[in-house]
Amino acid sequence: MRYRWKHGAPRCAFVTGAASGLGLIVARTLIAEGSSVALFDLRFSQELRGDLQAAGKPGQKVEFYEFDISDRGAVHTAVDVAAAAVGPPDLALNAAGILLAAPYGQIDDDGFRKVIEVNLLGTHYFASAVLNHMQRGGHLALIASMAGKIGNYAYGAYCASKFGVTGIAEVLRVEMIERGIDVTAICPAEIETPMVLTERETMHPVTRELKAFPGVLQPEPAAEMMLRGIAARKPVVVMGLRPKLTLVMASLFPGAARWVTRQLVTGALRKMKRSGAG
Template sequence: MTNNKNNNSGIQRDLQNKLVLITGGAGGVGLECARHFAQLGADLLLIGRRNDQLKAATKMLKKEFDVRAHSLAGDVRNSAFAQQAVEYAHKALNSSIDILINNAGTIFRGDVLKTDDEQWREVIDINLNGVFYFSRAVVNQMQDGGAIVNISSTCGSRASAGLAAYCSSKAAVNMLTKTMALELAPRKINVNGVAPGAINSPMLFSKHLSDINDANIIKKNKDSIPIGTIAEPKEVARAVIFLCHEKHITGEIIALDGGFTVA
Protein backbone atom coordinates (compact mmCIF):
# COMPACT_ATOMS: atom_id res chain seq x y z
CA MET A 1 0.00 0.00 0.00
CA THR A 2 1.51 3.40 -0.96
CA ASN A 3 0.80 6.75 0.60
CA ASN A 4 -0.21 9.36 -1.95
CA LYS A 5 1.00 12.19 0.30
CA ASN A 6 4.50 10.88 -0.30
CA ASN A 7 4.08 11.25 -4.05
CA ASN A 8 7.37 13.03 -4.67
CA SER A 9 9.42 10.15 -3.37
CA GLY A 10 10.73 7.29 -5.43
CA ILE A 11 11.42 9.42 -8.49
CA GLN A 12 14.92 9.33 -9.95
CA ARG A 13 16.91 12.53 -10.32
CA ASP A 14 16.57 13.71 -13.91
CA LEU A 15 20.01 14.45 -15.35
CA GLN A 16 18.92 16.15 -18.56
CA ASN A 17 20.14 19.76 -18.80
CA LYS A 18 21.77 19.51 -15.39
CA LEU A 19 25.22 21.10 -15.14
CA VAL A 20 27.79 18.48 -14.15
CA LEU A 21 31.29 19.54 -13.06
CA ILE A 22 33.88 16.77 -13.35
CA THR A 23 37.39 17.30 -11.98
CA GLY A 24 39.95 15.39 -14.01
CA GLY A 25 37.24 15.37 -16.67
CA ALA A 26 39.59 14.71 -19.60
CA GLY A 27 41.30 11.72 -17.95
CA GLY A 28 40.43 8.04 -18.29
CA VAL A 29 37.58 7.71 -15.78
CA GLY A 30 36.57 11.38 -15.89
CA LEU A 31 36.03 11.45 -19.65
CA GLU A 32 34.05 8.22 -19.57
CA CYS A 33 31.82 9.74 -16.87
CA ALA A 34 31.42 12.84 -19.07
CA ARG A 35 30.35 10.66 -22.03
CA HIS A 36 27.73 8.89 -19.89
CA PHE A 37 26.30 12.19 -18.60
CA ALA A 38 26.32 13.60 -22.13
CA GLN A 39 24.36 10.59 -23.35
CA LEU A 40 21.64 11.58 -20.87
CA GLY A 41 21.59 15.19 -22.09
CA ALA A 42 23.53 16.80 -19.22
CA ASP A 43 25.71 19.89 -19.69
CA LEU A 44 29.35 19.51 -18.74
CA LEU A 45 32.10 21.57 -17.17
CA LEU A 46 35.40 19.71 -17.24
CA ILE A 47 38.31 20.66 -14.97
CA GLY A 48 41.98 19.70 -15.28
CA ARG A 49 45.41 21.26 -15.67
CA ARG A 50 46.07 20.47 -19.34
CA ASN A 51 44.07 22.84 -21.49
CA ASP A 52 44.78 21.00 -24.77
CA GLN A 53 43.36 17.76 -23.35
CA LEU A 54 40.30 19.55 -21.99
CA LYS A 55 39.64 21.25 -25.33
CA ALA A 56 39.93 17.95 -27.20
CA ALA A 57 37.50 16.34 -24.72
CA THR A 58 34.85 19.07 -25.00
CA LYS A 59 35.16 19.08 -28.80
CA MET A 60 34.53 15.33 -28.88
CA LEU A 61 31.55 15.58 -26.47
CA LYS A 62 29.90 18.35 -28.50
CA LYS A 63 30.40 16.49 -31.75
CA GLU A 64 29.34 13.07 -30.50
CA PHE A 65 26.43 14.04 -28.23
CA ASP A 66 25.43 17.56 -29.30
CA VAL A 67 25.60 18.83 -25.67
CA ARG A 68 26.93 21.98 -24.06
CA ALA A 69 30.46 21.07 -22.96
CA HIS A 70 32.87 23.59 -21.42
CA SER A 71 36.19 23.42 -19.67
CA LEU A 72 38.30 25.44 -17.28
CA ALA A 73 41.99 24.75 -16.78
CA GLY A 74 43.45 24.94 -13.29
CA ASP A 75 44.76 23.05 -10.31
CA VAL A 76 42.39 21.44 -7.78
CA ARG A 77 45.03 22.09 -5.10
CA ASN A 78 44.15 25.77 -5.28
CA SER A 79 41.03 26.58 -3.25
CA ALA A 80 40.64 29.92 -5.07
CA PHE A 81 40.42 27.97 -8.33
CA ALA A 82 37.46 25.97 -6.97
CA GLN A 83 35.69 29.25 -6.28
CA GLN A 84 36.65 30.49 -9.76
CA ALA A 85 35.07 27.39 -11.33
CA VAL A 86 31.79 28.07 -9.54
CA GLU A 87 31.85 31.71 -10.65
CA TYR A 88 32.68 30.67 -14.22
CA ALA A 89 29.57 28.47 -14.23
CA HIS A 90 27.45 31.39 -13.08
CA LYS A 91 28.87 34.04 -15.39
CA ALA A 92 29.69 32.11 -18.55
CA LEU A 93 27.10 29.34 -18.39
CA ASN A 94 24.39 31.12 -16.42
CA SER A 95 23.92 28.15 -14.13
CA SER A 96 24.76 26.80 -10.72
CA ILE A 97 26.40 23.39 -10.59
CA ASP A 98 23.87 20.60 -10.04
CA ILE A 99 26.22 17.65 -9.84
CA LEU A 100 29.87 17.44 -8.79
CA ILE A 101 32.11 14.51 -9.62
CA ASN A 102 35.38 14.73 -7.67
CA ASN A 103 37.52 12.50 -9.84
CA ALA A 104 40.92 14.24 -10.24
CA GLY A 105 43.60 12.17 -8.59
CA THR A 106 47.22 11.18 -8.46
CA ILE A 107 49.29 8.38 -6.97
CA PHE A 108 52.75 7.97 -5.46
CA ARG A 109 54.22 4.51 -5.29
CA GLY A 110 56.82 3.98 -2.56
CA ASP A 111 57.21 2.94 1.06
CA VAL A 112 56.75 5.52 3.80
CA LEU A 113 60.53 5.76 4.20
CA LYS A 114 60.87 6.59 0.50
CA THR A 115 58.08 9.19 0.54
CA ASP A 116 59.44 12.71 0.92
CA ASP A 117 57.42 15.68 2.19
CA GLU A 118 56.69 16.97 -1.28
CA GLN A 119 55.42 13.59 -2.55
CA TRP A 120 53.21 13.15 0.53
CA ARG A 121 51.79 16.66 0.23
CA GLU A 122 51.13 16.34 -3.50
CA VAL A 123 48.96 13.24 -3.04
CA ILE A 124 47.06 14.63 -0.05
CA ASP A 125 46.66 18.01 -1.75
CA ILE A 126 45.20 16.63 -4.98
CA ASN A 127 43.25 13.61 -3.72
CA LEU A 128 41.89 15.02 -0.45
CA ASN A 129 42.25 18.81 -0.31
CA GLY A 130 41.04 19.15 -3.90
CA VAL A 131 37.88 17.20 -3.05
CA PHE A 132 37.32 19.39 0.00
CA TYR A 133 37.87 22.68 -1.87
CA PHE A 134 35.58 21.76 -4.77
CA SER A 135 32.88 20.26 -2.53
CA ARG A 136 32.79 23.33 -0.29
CA ALA A 137 32.74 25.83 -3.15
CA VAL A 138 30.09 23.90 -5.08
CA VAL A 139 27.66 23.18 -2.23
CA ASN A 140 27.81 26.83 -1.24
CA GLN A 141 25.94 27.66 -4.45
CA MET A 142 24.26 24.34 -5.31
CA GLN A 143 20.47 24.27 -5.37
CA ASP A 144 18.90 21.83 -2.93
CA GLY A 145 18.49 18.41 -4.50
CA GLY A 146 21.92 18.08 -6.11
CA ALA A 147 24.46 15.26 -5.95
CA ILE A 148 28.16 14.73 -5.32
CA VAL A 149 30.11 11.59 -6.18
CA ASN A 150 33.70 11.19 -5.07
CA ILE A 151 35.93 8.74 -6.90
CA SER A 152 37.70 6.93 -4.11
CA SER A 153 39.51 3.58 -4.27
CA THR A 154 39.66 0.20 -2.57
CA CYS A 155 42.81 1.72 -1.05
CA GLY A 156 40.50 3.86 1.09
CA SER A 157 39.39 0.84 3.09
CA ARG A 158 42.10 -1.74 2.48
CA ALA A 159 45.76 -1.00 3.21
CA SER A 160 48.31 -1.55 0.46
CA ALA A 161 52.03 -1.60 1.29
CA GLY A 162 53.85 1.00 -0.77
CA LEU A 163 50.83 3.28 -1.20
CA ALA A 164 50.65 5.03 2.20
CA ALA A 165 49.91 8.54 0.91
CA TYR A 166 47.36 7.29 -1.64
CA CYS A 167 45.58 4.98 0.85
CA SER A 168 45.50 7.73 3.50
CA SER A 169 44.09 10.25 1.05
CA LYS A 170 41.31 7.93 -0.13
CA ALA A 171 40.41 6.82 3.43
CA ALA A 172 39.99 10.49 4.33
CA VAL A 173 37.86 11.05 1.20
CA ASN A 174 35.56 8.23 2.37
CA MET A 175 35.07 9.93 5.74
CA LEU A 176 34.60 13.34 4.13
CA THR A 177 31.94 11.73 1.91
CA LYS A 178 30.03 10.32 4.88
CA THR A 179 30.30 13.51 6.93
CA MET A 180 29.12 15.70 4.08
CA ALA A 181 26.27 13.26 3.39
CA LEU A 182 24.97 13.92 6.92
CA GLU A 183 25.49 17.67 6.72
CA LEU A 184 23.75 17.97 3.37
CA ALA A 185 20.90 15.50 3.88
CA PRO A 186 18.52 18.25 5.05
CA ARG A 187 19.11 19.95 1.68
CA LYS A 188 18.42 16.67 -0.14
CA ILE A 189 21.92 16.69 -1.60
CA ASN A 190 23.26 13.14 -1.94
CA VAL A 191 26.97 12.59 -1.27
CA ASN A 192 28.42 9.21 -2.18
CA GLY A 193 31.62 7.58 -3.34
CA VAL A 194 32.66 4.90 -5.80
CA ALA A 195 35.64 2.83 -4.72
CA PRO A 196 37.13 1.01 -7.68
CA GLY A 197 39.90 -1.53 -7.52
CA ALA A 198 42.15 -1.70 -10.56
CA ILE A 199 40.72 0.11 -13.60
CA ASN A 200 41.97 -0.13 -17.17
CA SER A 201 42.73 3.59 -17.03
CA PRO A 202 45.98 5.64 -17.05
CA MET A 203 46.64 5.76 -13.30
CA LEU A 204 46.94 1.96 -13.08
CA PHE A 205 49.94 2.09 -15.41
CA SER A 206 51.61 5.23 -14.05
CA LYS A 207 54.51 5.93 -11.71
CA HIS A 208 55.65 2.33 -11.18
CA LEU A 209 59.03 2.03 -9.52
CA SER A 210 60.22 -0.91 -11.62
CA ASP A 211 60.08 -1.48 -15.37
CA ILE A 212 56.91 -3.61 -15.22
CA ASN A 213 54.98 -3.58 -18.52
CA ASP A 214 51.25 -2.98 -18.96
CA ALA A 215 50.40 -6.64 -19.59
CA ASN A 216 52.12 -7.69 -16.37
CA ILE A 217 50.38 -4.93 -14.41
CA ILE A 218 47.03 -6.21 -15.65
CA LYS A 219 47.94 -9.83 -14.88
CA LYS A 220 49.18 -9.00 -11.37
CA ASN A 221 45.97 -7.14 -10.58
CA LYS A 222 43.68 -9.75 -12.15
CA ASP A 223 45.28 -12.44 -10.02
CA SER A 224 44.17 -10.66 -6.84
CA ILE A 225 40.57 -10.03 -8.00
CA PRO A 226 38.06 -12.84 -7.34
CA ILE A 227 36.05 -12.05 -10.48
CA GLY A 228 39.28 -12.27 -12.50
CA THR A 229 39.17 -9.05 -14.53
CA ILE A 230 40.07 -5.43 -13.93
CA ALA A 231 37.33 -2.82 -14.35
CA GLU A 232 36.75 -0.71 -17.45
CA PRO A 233 36.18 3.05 -17.00
CA LYS A 234 32.63 2.66 -18.32
CA GLU A 235 31.78 0.41 -15.37
CA VAL A 236 32.85 3.18 -13.00
CA ALA A 237 30.87 5.70 -15.04
CA ARG A 238 27.70 3.58 -14.79
CA ALA A 239 28.06 3.40 -11.00
CA VAL A 240 28.47 7.18 -10.90
CA ILE A 241 25.33 7.68 -12.98
CA PHE A 242 23.41 5.27 -10.75
CA LEU A 243 24.40 7.24 -7.64
CA CYS A 244 23.40 10.51 -9.30
CA HIS A 245 20.00 9.11 -10.26
CA GLU A 246 19.12 7.65 -6.86
CA LYS A 247 17.89 10.06 -4.19
CA HIS A 248 17.69 7.70 -1.23
CA ILE A 249 21.31 6.55 -1.23
CA THR A 250 23.66 8.83 0.66
CA GLY A 251 26.89 8.43 2.62
CA GLU A 252 27.68 5.20 0.77
CA ILE A 253 30.99 4.15 -0.71
CA ILE A 254 30.19 1.59 -3.38
CA ALA A 255 32.98 -0.90 -4.02
CA LEU A 256 33.53 -1.66 -7.69
CA ASP A 257 36.31 -4.16 -7.33
CA GLY A 258 35.30 -7.64 -8.54
CA GLY A 259 35.16 -8.87 -4.94
CA PHE A 260 38.66 -7.67 -3.95
CA THR A 261 37.63 -6.11 -0.63
CA VAL A 262 35.36 -8.93 0.48
CA ALA A 263 37.91 -11.66 -0.22
Protein backbone atom coordinates in the same frame (compact mmCIF):
# COMPACT_ATOMS: atom_id res chain seq x y z
CA MET B 1 18.06 8.04 -21.46
CA ARG B 2 20.57 5.28 -20.79
CA TYR B 3 20.36 5.34 -16.99
CA ARG B 4 17.50 5.23 -14.50
CA TRP B 5 18.13 8.52 -12.74
CA LYS B 6 16.40 8.56 -9.37
CA HIS B 7 15.56 12.25 -9.72
CA GLY B 8 15.96 12.61 -13.48
CA ALA B 9 19.14 13.14 -15.47
CA PRO B 10 21.12 16.15 -14.23
CA ARG B 11 20.37 19.33 -16.14
CA CYS B 12 23.84 20.60 -15.27
CA ALA B 13 26.85 18.54 -14.16
CA PHE B 14 30.33 19.52 -13.01
CA VAL B 15 33.13 16.96 -13.53
CA THR B 16 36.79 17.27 -12.54
CA GLY B 17 39.53 15.13 -14.05
CA ALA B 18 37.47 15.29 -17.24
CA ALA B 19 40.34 15.25 -19.73
CA SER B 20 41.10 11.54 -19.35
CA GLY B 21 40.20 8.28 -17.62
CA LEU B 22 36.92 7.88 -15.76
CA GLY B 23 36.27 11.61 -15.74
CA LEU B 24 36.32 11.76 -19.54
CA ILE B 25 34.05 8.72 -19.91
CA VAL B 26 31.59 10.26 -17.46
CA ALA B 27 31.73 13.59 -19.30
CA ARG B 28 30.89 11.93 -22.62
CA THR B 29 28.07 9.95 -21.03
CA LEU B 30 26.50 12.96 -19.34
CA ILE B 31 26.57 14.91 -22.59
CA ALA B 32 24.84 11.96 -24.28
CA GLU B 33 22.26 11.99 -21.46
CA GLY B 34 21.41 15.58 -22.35
CA SER B 35 23.19 17.34 -19.49
CA SER B 36 24.96 20.64 -19.84
CA VAL B 37 28.43 20.18 -18.39
CA ALA B 38 31.24 22.18 -16.88
CA LEU B 39 34.45 20.19 -17.26
CA PHE B 40 37.56 20.79 -15.19
CA ASP B 41 41.16 19.59 -15.49
CA LEU B 42 44.73 20.86 -15.71
CA ARG B 43 44.40 21.19 -19.48
CA PHE B 44 42.22 20.15 -22.43
CA SER B 45 43.50 19.72 -25.96
CA GLN B 46 41.76 21.64 -28.70
CA GLU B 47 40.86 18.34 -30.34
CA LEU B 48 39.12 17.09 -27.19
CA ARG B 49 37.29 20.38 -26.72
CA GLY B 50 35.94 20.20 -30.26
CA ASP B 51 35.01 16.54 -29.92
CA LEU B 52 33.02 17.03 -26.71
CA GLN B 53 31.32 20.20 -27.91
CA ALA B 54 30.30 18.47 -31.14
CA ALA B 55 28.66 15.70 -29.09
CA GLY B 56 26.23 18.15 -27.51
CA LYS B 57 22.82 18.98 -28.91
CA PRO B 58 21.37 22.47 -29.45
CA GLY B 59 20.77 24.10 -26.10
CA GLN B 60 23.38 22.03 -24.27
CA LYS B 61 26.34 23.88 -22.84
CA VAL B 62 29.78 22.26 -22.77
CA GLU B 63 32.33 24.50 -21.06
CA PHE B 64 35.95 23.90 -20.10
CA TYR B 65 37.92 25.24 -17.15
CA GLU B 66 41.61 24.63 -16.56
CA PHE B 67 43.11 24.74 -13.09
CA ASP B 68 45.23 22.88 -10.56
CA ILE B 69 42.77 21.32 -8.10
CA SER B 70 45.25 21.80 -5.26
CA ASP B 71 44.94 25.59 -5.73
CA ARG B 72 41.98 26.64 -3.58
CA GLY B 73 41.56 30.07 -5.15
CA ALA B 74 41.63 28.69 -8.69
CA VAL B 75 39.08 25.99 -7.84
CA HIS B 76 36.61 28.38 -6.23
CA THR B 77 36.99 30.95 -9.01
CA ALA B 78 36.45 28.38 -11.77
CA VAL B 79 33.42 26.84 -10.04
CA ASP B 80 31.88 30.28 -9.49
CA VAL B 81 32.40 31.20 -13.15
CA ALA B 82 31.01 27.83 -14.28
CA ALA B 83 27.92 28.18 -12.10
CA ALA B 84 27.22 31.57 -13.66
CA ALA B 85 27.82 30.33 -17.22
CA VAL B 86 26.32 26.83 -17.15
CA GLY B 87 24.07 26.91 -14.10
CA PRO B 88 24.18 25.52 -10.56
CA PRO B 89 25.20 21.85 -10.62
CA ASP B 90 22.61 19.13 -10.07
CA LEU B 91 25.50 16.65 -10.06
CA ALA B 92 29.11 17.35 -9.15
CA LEU B 93 31.70 14.57 -9.54
CA ASN B 94 35.29 14.88 -8.39
CA ALA B 95 37.40 12.45 -10.41
CA ALA B 96 40.70 14.34 -10.23
CA GLY B 97 43.56 12.61 -8.44
CA ILE B 98 47.17 11.49 -8.54
CA LEU B 99 49.01 8.40 -7.34
CA LEU B 100 52.39 8.00 -5.68
CA ALA B 101 53.28 4.41 -4.78
CA ALA B 102 56.42 3.66 -2.79
CA PRO B 103 57.20 1.93 0.51
CA TYR B 104 56.65 4.31 3.38
CA GLY B 105 60.31 4.98 4.15
CA GLN B 106 60.96 5.85 0.51
CA ILE B 107 58.30 8.57 0.18
CA ASP B 108 59.80 12.02 0.57
CA ASP B 109 57.88 14.76 2.30
CA ASP B 110 57.27 16.74 -0.89
CA GLY B 111 55.74 13.73 -2.65
CA PHE B 112 53.55 12.86 0.33
CA ARG B 113 52.40 16.46 0.62
CA LYS B 114 51.53 16.67 -3.09
CA VAL B 115 49.31 13.56 -2.92
CA ILE B 116 47.47 15.02 0.07
CA GLU B 117 47.12 18.42 -1.60
CA VAL B 118 45.65 17.00 -4.82
CA ASN B 119 43.58 14.08 -3.57
CA LEU B 120 42.38 15.26 -0.17
CA LEU B 121 42.59 19.05 -0.14
CA GLY B 122 41.53 19.12 -3.80
CA THR B 123 38.43 17.14 -2.88
CA HIS B 124 37.72 19.56 -0.04
CA TYR B 125 38.19 22.63 -2.25
CA PHE B 126 35.92 21.26 -4.99
CA ALA B 127 33.23 20.03 -2.59
CA SER B 128 33.11 23.31 -0.68
CA ALA B 129 33.03 25.32 -3.92
CA VAL B 130 30.18 23.37 -5.57
CA LEU B 131 28.15 23.18 -2.36
CA ASN B 132 28.08 26.98 -2.38
CA HIS B 133 25.92 26.70 -5.52
CA MET B 134 24.16 23.34 -5.24
CA GLN B 135 20.46 23.45 -4.51
CA ARG B 136 18.07 21.03 -2.81
CA GLY B 137 17.95 17.77 -4.74
CA GLY B 138 21.59 18.08 -5.81
CA HIS B 139 24.12 15.27 -5.72
CA LEU B 140 27.82 15.34 -4.83
CA ALA B 141 29.92 12.30 -5.83
CA LEU B 142 33.53 11.89 -4.73
CA ILE B 143 35.84 9.27 -6.19
CA ALA B 144 37.76 7.73 -3.31
CA SER B 145 39.13 4.20 -3.76
CA MET B 146 39.29 0.80 -2.14
CA ALA B 147 42.50 2.37 -0.82
CA GLY B 148 40.18 4.62 1.17
CA LYS B 149 38.79 1.55 2.93
CA ILE B 150 41.72 -0.93 3.06
CA GLY B 151 45.45 -0.33 3.40
CA ASN B 152 47.83 -1.51 0.68
CA TYR B 153 51.57 -2.02 0.47
CA ALA B 154 53.46 1.09 -0.75
CA TYR B 155 50.31 3.20 -0.59
CA GLY B 156 51.02 5.29 2.51
CA ALA B 157 50.37 8.68 0.88
CA TYR B 158 47.57 7.46 -1.39
CA CYS B 159 45.70 5.62 1.37
CA ALA B 160 46.05 8.59 3.71
CA SER B 161 44.50 10.84 1.08
CA LYS B 162 41.70 8.45 0.09
CA PHE B 163 40.76 7.50 3.67
CA GLY B 164 40.34 11.26 4.08
CA VAL B 165 38.08 11.46 1.03
CA THR B 166 35.81 8.71 2.38
CA GLY B 167 35.74 10.60 5.68
CA ILE B 168 34.66 13.81 3.96
CA ALA B 169 31.92 11.90 2.14
CA GLU B 170 30.67 10.31 5.38
CA VAL B 171 30.50 13.66 7.16
CA LEU B 172 28.86 15.50 4.26
CA ARG B 173 26.30 12.73 3.84
CA VAL B 174 25.10 13.54 7.36
CA GLU B 175 25.45 17.31 7.18
CA MET B 176 23.70 17.63 3.80
CA ILE B 177 20.51 15.90 5.00
CA GLU B 178 19.19 19.28 6.10
CA ARG B 179 19.85 20.75 2.64
CA GLY B 180 18.42 17.77 0.74
CA ILE B 181 21.68 17.00 -1.04
CA ASP B 182 22.86 13.40 -1.54
CA VAL B 183 26.53 12.42 -1.23
CA THR B 184 28.16 9.37 -2.77
CA ALA B 185 31.60 7.89 -2.09
CA ILE B 186 32.93 5.87 -5.02
CA CYS B 187 35.43 3.19 -4.02
CA PRO B 188 36.81 1.39 -7.08
CA ALA B 189 39.53 -1.23 -7.11
CA GLU B 190 42.21 -0.94 -9.79
CA ILE B 191 40.96 0.41 -13.12
CA GLU B 192 43.15 0.52 -16.20
CA THR B 193 43.24 4.30 -16.47
CA PRO B 194 46.32 6.18 -17.76
CA MET B 195 47.36 6.84 -14.14
CA VAL B 196 47.32 3.12 -13.29
CA LEU B 197 49.10 2.10 -16.49
CA THR B 198 51.89 4.54 -15.62
CA GLU B 199 52.09 3.15 -12.08
CA ARG B 200 52.58 -0.40 -13.36
CA GLU B 201 55.93 0.54 -14.89
CA THR B 202 57.42 0.80 -11.39
CA MET B 203 54.87 -1.09 -9.26
CA HIS B 204 56.29 -2.91 -6.24
CA PRO B 205 55.84 -6.72 -6.52
CA VAL B 206 54.02 -6.87 -3.18
CA THR B 207 51.61 -4.16 -4.29
CA ARG B 208 50.98 -6.10 -7.49
CA GLU B 209 50.16 -9.26 -5.51
CA LEU B 210 47.70 -7.46 -3.23
CA LYS B 211 46.01 -5.69 -6.13
CA ALA B 212 45.49 -8.98 -7.94
CA PHE B 213 43.17 -10.17 -5.14
CA PRO B 214 40.21 -7.83 -5.92
CA GLY B 215 41.15 -7.81 -9.61
CA VAL B 216 41.29 -5.17 -12.34
CA LEU B 217 38.47 -3.48 -14.24
CA GLN B 218 38.51 -1.91 -17.68
CA PRO B 219 37.50 1.78 -17.77
CA GLU B 220 34.28 1.48 -19.80
CA PRO B 221 32.53 -1.21 -17.70
CA ALA B 222 33.83 0.44 -14.52
CA ALA B 223 32.32 3.77 -15.57
CA GLU B 224 29.08 2.01 -16.50
CA MET B 225 28.76 0.48 -13.02
CA MET B 226 29.78 3.73 -11.36
CA LEU B 227 27.17 5.75 -13.26
CA ARG B 228 24.43 3.25 -12.43
CA GLY B 229 25.29 3.72 -8.76
CA ILE B 230 25.36 7.50 -9.12
CA ALA B 231 22.03 7.51 -10.97
CA ALA B 232 20.51 5.47 -8.13
CA ARG B 233 22.13 7.86 -5.60
CA LYS B 234 23.75 5.06 -3.65
CA PRO B 235 25.73 6.29 -0.64
CA VAL B 236 28.69 4.07 -1.55
CA VAL B 237 29.51 2.64 -4.98
CA VAL B 238 31.89 -0.28 -5.42
CA MET B 239 32.33 -1.62 -8.93
CA GLY B 240 32.70 -5.36 -9.53
CA LEU B 241 31.96 -8.54 -7.59
CA ARG B 242 35.49 -9.28 -6.36
CA PRO B 243 36.04 -5.74 -5.00
CA LYS B 244 32.66 -5.93 -3.24
CA LEU B 245 33.54 -9.27 -1.67
CA THR B 246 36.93 -7.93 -0.62
CA LEU B 247 35.36 -4.97 1.18
CA VAL B 248 32.68 -7.15 2.78
CA MET B 249 35.34 -9.50 4.12
CA ALA B 250 37.42 -6.58 5.44
CA SER B 251 34.34 -5.10 7.12
CA LEU B 252 32.69 -8.21 8.58
CA PHE B 253 35.75 -10.42 9.11
CA PRO B 254 38.70 -8.09 9.71
CA GLY B 255 40.79 -10.79 11.36
CA ALA B 256 40.42 -13.07 8.36
CA ALA B 257 41.15 -10.17 5.99
CA ARG B 258 44.36 -9.35 7.86
CA TRP B 259 45.38 -13.04 7.76
CA VAL B 260 44.85 -13.18 3.98
CA THR B 261 46.80 -9.96 3.53
CA ARG B 262 49.69 -11.33 5.60
CA GLN B 263 49.78 -14.51 3.51
CA LEU B 264 49.80 -12.55 0.27
CA VAL B 265 52.55 -10.21 1.47
CA THR B 266 54.82 -12.92 2.86
CA GLY B 267 54.30 -14.99 -0.30
CA ALA B 268 55.23 -12.06 -2.51
CA LEU B 269 58.31 -11.30 -0.39
CA ARG B 270 59.47 -14.91 -0.70
CA LYS B 271 59.11 -14.74 -4.46
CA MET B 272 61.16 -11.53 -4.50
CA LYS B 273 63.87 -13.16 -2.39
CA ARG B 274 64.04 -16.22 -4.63
CA SER B 275 64.28 -14.05 -7.74
CA GLY B 276 66.94 -11.84 -6.19
CA ALA B 277 64.72 -8.76 -6.33
CA GLY B 278 64.50 -8.34 -2.55
